[in-house]
Amino acid sequence: MIAFYAERARGGTGLLVVEATYVDEIGRRLRFNSMLHDDHFIPGMRRLVESIHAGGAKAALQIAHGGRESRTEITGHVPVAPSPIISLYTSVGAPALPREMMVEEIQSVVSAFADAAERARQAGFDAVELHGAHAYLTGQFLSPVANRREDDYGGSVEKRSRFYVEILRAIKTRLGEDYPVICRMNGSTCSRAALRSLRPSRPLAFSSGPARMRSASRRAFTRRALTQSSLA
Numbered sequence: 001m002i003a004f005y006a007e008r009a010r011g012g013t014g015l016l017v018v019e020a021t022y023v024d025e026i027g028r029r030l031r032f033n034s035m036l037h038d039d040h041f042i043p044g045m046r047r048l049v050e051s052i053h054a055g056g057a058k059a060a061l062q063i064a065h066g067g068r069e070s071r072t073e074i075t076g077h078v079p080v081a082p083s084p085i086i087s088l089y090t091s092v093g094a095p096a097l098p099r100e101m102m103v104e105e106i107q108s109v110v111s112a113f114a115d116a117a118e119r120a121r122q123a124g125f126d127a128v129e130l131h132g133a134h135a136y137l138t139g140q141f142l143s144p145v146a147n148r149r150e151d152d153y154g155g156s157v158e159k160r161s162r163f164y165v166e167i168l169r170a171i172k173t174r175l176g177e178d179y180p181v182i183c184r185m186n187g188s189t190c191s192r193a194a195l196r197s198l199r200p201s202r203p204l205a206f207s208s209g210p211a212r213m214r215s216a217s218r219r220a221f222t223r224r225a226l227t228q229s230s231l232a
């Protein structure tokens with residue numbers, strides 16, 4: 001991993017955003033994901049940053065939580081989400097019914113993001129990027145399809161944004177206003193086609209996807225979604 005990024009830094013890239021790195025074991029998506037939920041990852045991350053800096057580039061770290069896109073077979077836990085709605089978007093493993101997060105859990109994940117951002121700075125990263133795209137936990141809260149909560153974290157746009165904003169505030173409070181935080185968010189949820197295709201009695205569970213998903217891939221995607229929805 002270090003050799004991969006070092007080569008790109010030497011190639012003249014100005015800023016390298018290092019791939020999704022998970023703030024919490026429950027939010028992990030893949031076995032080989034990089035993690036930063038514990039201090040013992042800091043020295044390895046520091047070696048990575050030093051090799052990027054040595055190549056002449058700046059380094060940012062993308063921090064993430066998979067929410068309902070995480071898998072029990074990888075984490076050993078039932079995935080958590082804003083609402084107990086199966087994702088039909090997932091490209092990894094079988095879709096699983098996630099557990100609705102309690103408010104205390106939401107607040108603990110907010111702290112986990114701030115902790116990971118602090119570790120990133122300790123490792124020497126010049127910025128962090130908050131992963132709010134690709135249907136991961138922050139995107140799930142933003143989505144009216146994945147988020148059916150009726151408390152302060154669901155409903156209006158303001159309430160659905162609350163989780164994201166609380167994470168941003170927690171990072172800024174911890175690291176100061178001057179530490180750069182990049183926000184990655186979807187330009188489109190691609191959800192209308194899926195909502196039209198799914199029968200109303202089926203769980204609505206198609207929150208977001210890449211904006212450029214079009215025609216053939218969208219049809220294949222919808223076919224797969226319909227097949228999987230019969231699992232619910």
Ligand SMILES: Cc1cc2nc3c(=O)[nH]c(=O)nc-3n(C[C@H](O)[C@H](O)[C@H](O)COP(=O)(O)O)c2cc1C
Pocket residue numbers: 019020062131133184212
């Ligand atoms: C194997 C693979 C891994 C990816 N990992 C990440 C990631 O960690 N974080 C992220 O924001 N996007 C990730 N993406 C999405 C890409 O960064 C990018 O948005 C996508 O390939 C579309 O490219 P484009 O934005 O240049 O059109 C990944 C894509 C692929 C194919």
